Amino acid sequence: MNLGAVVKRRGLAISHRTFPRIQHRYSSDASFQKPTLTLFENITENGGKLAEITLPDGQACNLKLLRYPWNKTEPTTACLVWGHTKDALDLLAFEPQPVPAPTRPDSYSIGPSTIPGAGLGMFAARDLVLGEAISVERPIAVLAAGPPPEVPADADLQTWPWKALKAMQARARGAFMEHLTEAERTAFSALHGKDDSQRLTRNYVDIGRLPGRYGGEHFAVFRDISRVNHSCSPNVELVWTRDKFCASLHARKPIPRGTELFRSYGPTTFQYWTRSERQRTLQSPYAFECTCASCSLTGDASAESDARRTILYHDFVAGQERVGALPGPQGALTASDDGVRTGMETLLGFHSWVDDHSVPATDFLAPSEEFARIVEEEDCWIGAHSLVHYTRLMLGHATLGNEDQARYWARKAAEQVPGKYFGSQLEDYTHVEEDQPQDFPWWNARGHEQV
Numbered sequence: 052m053n054l055g056a057v058v059k060r061r062g063l064a065i066s067h068r069t070f071p072r073i074q075h076r077y078s079s080d081a082s083f084q085k086p087t088l089t090l091f092e093n094i095t096e097n098g099g100k101l102a103e104i105t106l107p108d109g110q111a112c113n114l115k116l117l118r119y120p121w122n123k124t125e126p127t128t129a130c131l132v133w134g135h136t137k138d139a140l141d142l143l144a145f146e147p148q149p150v151p152a153p154t155r156p157d158s159y160s161i162g163p164s165t166i167p168g169a170g171l172g173m174f175a176a177r178d179l180v181l182g183e184a185i186s187v188e189r190p191i192a193v194l195a196a197g198p199p200p201e202v203p204a205d206a207d208l209q210t211w212p213w214k215a216l217k218a219m220q221a222r223a224r225g226a227f228m229e230h231l232t233e234a235e236r237t238a239f240s241a242l243h244g245k246d247d248s249q250r251l252t253r254n255y256v257d258i259g260r261l262p263g264r265y266g267g268e269h270f271a272v273f274r275d276i277s278r279v280n281h282s283c284s285p286n287v288e289l290v291w292t293r294d295k296f297c298a299s300l301h302a303r304k305p306i307p308r309g310t311e312l313f314r315s316y317g318p319t320t321f322q323y324w325t326r327s328e329r330q331r332t333l334q335s336p337y338a339f340e341c342t343c344a345s346c347s348l349t350g351d352a353s354a355e356s357d358a359r360r361t362i363l364y365h366d367f368v369a370g371q372e373r374v375g376a377l378p379g380p381q382g383a384l385t386a387s388d389d390g391v392r393t394g395m396e397t398l399l400g401f402h403s404w405v406d407d408h409s410v411p412a413t414d415f416l417a418p419s420e421e422f423a424r425i426v427e428e429e430d431c432w433i434g435a436h437s438l439v440h441y442t443r444l445m446l447g448h449a450t451l452g453n454e455d456q457a458r459y460w461a462r463k464a465a466e467q468v469p470g471k472y473f474g475s476q477l478e479d480y481t482h483v484e485e486d487q488p489q490d491f492p493w494w495n496a497r498g499h500e501q502v
């Protein structure tokens with residue numbers, strides 16, 4: 052039996068003399084029920100392996116430190132990812148692409164926030180145009196947020212031994228921080244937070260999945276974008292572009308010079324939550340109480356705001372169910388060909404309405420009109436969901452031959468795609484109707500039913 056296997060089974064401490072490249076080993080108990088973490092001193096010699104976690108069943112998962120994209124002339128990012136992610140990135144043979152420039156230079160400044168006690172914030176340095184890219188940044192650091200894919204999906208991460216695994220990952224993150232370049236450390240240390248751990252948890256942006264078997268989120272920390280404070284009625288939207296490995300901030304409305312910029316910290320569904328649900332999430336890990344317009348409401352007004360957001364949530368869930376019931380791969384909705392159009396129209400119930408004259412136009416339009424009214428009252432940002440309803444209103448009004456309304460909703464729909472600076476298929480979809488509503492195949496098909 053080889054020494055490595057004995058070590059795994061018995062949880063023995065490994066001497067530096069036997070394996071000089073191994074510096075630390077954290078295992079307080081000899082029981083082989085616990086995962087063990089080994090941190091490597093010389094990560095270059097170990098192919099970027101910063102740590103190896105050995106699970107109770109003997110499987111080993113590697114945490115790898117790499118610089119990405121592999122491009123010497125661009126700013127690159129220090130990444131701490133699971134071994135599979137690195138392998139998948141290797142396979143992609145990623146061609147480095149430059150970080151795109153913002154729409155116009157000098158669009159923002161950093162200074163004391165308008166919210167008492169919120170520290171610094173980001174401000175519009177000039178009048179900003181709806182949709183424009185205000186800041187485009189490659190992150191200082193990217194870290195896998197969850198456990199390795201080898202951890203069984205049904206494992207309760209709060210209980211032993213997974214709790215121990217989590218603590219071990221935290222130690223690996225600490226070691227990762229030590230491996231940042233001096234410039235990265237300086238930028239990271241200047242961010243809000245009393246220590247590295249707090250700086251990480253209070254400044255990260257969730258950038259979602261990277262390629263590879265690990266299906267969880269990744270956290271990215273930015274020099275400037277991490278300065279943007281939170282509001283439940285945000286005026287900017289963050290877009291992560293994996294191919295360019297950068298994030299961009301887009302204005303979701305015209306923003307006058309000097310205005311503080313706010314984005315929503317919550318997950319995609321955050322805008323649908325009630326006030327107390329939102330406040331709970333912001334307390335941990337961000338540790339503040341939101342004072343935006345919706346969160347400052349009290350009594351009946353606050354209950355009404357909660358009720359409005361709940362209506363939006365139910366509509367979102369119903370929409371998800373309709374997407375799930377669509378024939379063919381759901382990817383058709385994001386494909387770059389006519390599948391987008393057909394999939395979208397089917398989802399919206401457009402085809403069945405346009406052919407069934409027994410269903411009045413008002414029945415088709417009313418739910419989307421109510422949706423639009425609530426979104427305006429709450430001033431919330433649920434771009435993709437709004438896009439669906441505004442497109443529906445555009446389709447409906449074009450079919451009724453109502454040119455002004457069709458153009459209006461086409462423009463509103465296009466505005467829900469802030470990443471249009473990076474090119475978007477959906478933008479093409481909506482712009483056809485915006486520029487030439489008469490080109491729409493069903494233009495005026497039910498023109499006799501004016502509403």
Ligand SMILES: C[S@@+](CC[C@H](N)C(=O)[O-])C[C@H]1O[C@@H](n2cnc3c(N)ncnc32)[C@H](O)[C@@H]1O
Pocket residue numbers: 164166168169170171172242243253254255277278279280281282336337338339340341342
């Ligand atoms: C990502 S940082 C934002 C930049 C930070 N204000 C700074 O000084 O660098 C997140 C932290 O900013 C503060 N913060 C963000 N939004 C806030 C808000 N709406 N009200 C109060 N504090 C806020 C909280 O301390 C939070 O943990």
